Amino acid sequence: MDSYPSAPPPPSSPPVAVRRWWRRPGGVAGALVVLFVGVWFARSLLGGGAAEREPVRGDGRPPRGTVTASASVSPEPAGPPVLVGKGLREAQEVAAGAGYSVVSHDASDQDARQWDADEWTVCFQTSAGQREGGRPALDLGVVRVGAPCPAVDGGKLPWPRMPAVTGMTFARAGEALGPIAFRKVEPESAYSDVELPGVADPWKVCFQDPEPGRTVENPQYATVYLKLAPPGAPCPERAYATLRPAPKP
Known part of the structure; x- marks a missing residue:
């Protein structure tokens, strides 16, 4: 018969040593890696990593549709336009x-x-x-408008001078006066008793106004008056003389 009233309790197991994760070998490094990955993932979700994940075309430029930030700068003029000759x-x-x-x-x-x-x-x-x-x-x-440009800025205007057209036919005088661009060339009969025909091209210029050599300012507003004699008739000594004076009594 057993001298003990009951079986003795089993011996207790030795205590299990509890080691903290930060004390484990490599624990700190692993934690840092996990933290870095978490931050990168959060930035990706918020769009912060778009620049790192943006694909690039073969020529080094971002694909079409990519919005790139640029400084807002007003464009500089490429160069002054040529304005001479314009209104x-x-x-x-x-x-x-x-x-x-x-x-x-x-x-x-x-x-x-x-x-x-x-x-x-x-x-x-x-x-x-x-x-x-x-x-x-x-x-x-x-x-x-209509005035000639001076040779230098601030100089005198080189207005044309009236050419001499006396002795020419009316047609030839019109050609000589054309470059000056008068507003109008007005023919008149040099004789008071001779009417001017509808076409006076062959008639001869006897008197002119403006006179030869006179400076003509603003010819675009001026009128030239030419007094003409019919073909074959001499020019009178003065304008509006009579070609066939009445016989003396």
């Missing part, structure tokens, strides 16, 4: 479209003001520096 109003519009401001001045020695841009033509253009917050400007030397 002032057109020149102002062309310059503005090219990114330039415009100032103007009288290119003659008269120093007139340009109240109406439609009445002026550009002869010269130069740079006028920068105005209006850095916008480049052009200075235009202009003359009135």
